[in-house]
Amino acid sequence: MDIENLKEIIKLINDSNIRFFEFEEESTKIKISKDSIVEEKTNTVKEIEEVEDEIIKEETIEVIENENVKSENIKEILSPMVGTFYSALSPNDEPLVRVGDRVKKGDVVCIIEAMKVMNEIESDIDGVVKEVLVKNDEMVQYGEKIIRIEEC
Known part of the structure; x- marks a missing residue:
C-alpha cells in the first residue's frame, strides 16, 4: 500500500x-x-x-x-452510503427541503438510491437548513457531506 x-x-x-x-x-x-x-x-x-x-x-x-x-451550531448530514442523491420523492415533486426550511429530528431530508433501493435520509436534529451541498441526481460517496443544518 x-x-x-x-x-x-x-x-x-x-x-x-x-x-x-x-x-x-x-x-x-x-x-x-x-x-x-x-x-x-x-x-x-x-x-x-x-x-x-x-x-x-x-x-x-x-x-x-x-x-x-x-x-x-452547524450539523452536517453525511451520506451513509454510495449512491445517487435525490432531493425529492419523485421527479415531479418539490424538494423535501430547501435552504431556510425548518426540519425536526426524524424528518426525511433527501433520498439516496443505492442498488435500486430508495433510502430515506432523516435529520437527526431540529434546525434550519443552511446549505444543500449536493445537486439533484448527483452521485454521492460514503461519508460525503450532503446537507448542513443549523441546530435550534
Whole structure:
C-alpha cells in the first residue's frame, strides 16, 4: 500500500462516523481509531515517519473544522452510503427541503438510491437548513457531506 492510498483511507475515516477501522493485506496491517491511529507496516522507518506527519496534519485539520462547526451550531448530514442523491420523492415533486426550511429530528431530508433501493435520509436534529451541498441526481460517496443544518 502506498502513502497516497493510506492518506485517502485516513481522510475517509476522518470524514465518517466510523470509530475504528482495521485493514490487512499481504505484509501490511493498518488499525485506525478516532482516539488513536496505529500502523504496523514492514517498510522503511522513513515512510512510517512521513505517514505519522500526515496523520498529525489530518488530525489538526479535523479539529479546526470541528471547532468551526461547533461555534456555528452547524450539523452536517453525511451520506451513509454510495449512491445517487435525490432531493425529492419523485421527479415531479418539490424538494423535501430547501435552504431556510425548518426540519425536526426524524424528518426525511433527501433520498439516496443505492442498488435500486430508495433510502430515506432523516435529520437527526431540529434546525434550519443552511446549505444543500449536493445537486439533484448527483452521485454521492460514503461519508460525503450532503446537507448542513443549523441546530435550534
